[in-house]
Amino acid sequence: MDGTPQEITTLVGREVYSNNGVFVGEVEDVRLDLQQEVVTGLAVGQLNQELFAGRIERGKGVMIPYRWIRAVGDVILVNDVIERLEGTNDEEEEAVV
Template identity: 35%
Template sequence: MGKVNDLVFDVDERVVSGLALSDINRDIFDVTTRGVILPYRWVVTTGDIVLIRDIVKRFKKPVKEEEKED
């Protein structure tokens, strides 16, 4: 999905609230920004690789009717 650049930390609650991603996969994210922030509640586990819940359907670009026919 991308590269984790930073954490979003909620100072009042003292918890991580999100992951700031850069170098995002444009096939998944239809945004014009350089990165996105994923809510930390989507994270399943962390380490060298971060696993998240299946949220690709929420961000995937809709397939046009012309592309479906090919």
């Protein structure tokens, strides 16, 4: 997120952690806005079962809005994923994939 262009495929396979260091899952795919040529979300699978227990069926994933991404490096950091999930409503972009 430092403005340096990267190949989108480099995001796939990266581990995702909350900014508190809690493992969230692994990026399986990206959601794009082709008109604006930007990434709008990350499809995350291999989810931390403790983090998503009772929320997401085992073997499913989540779509994390890209605006929640705090940093992209060797791993991807997301802002307060636990608190955001608890406050999610039907209008939010998070969805089961």
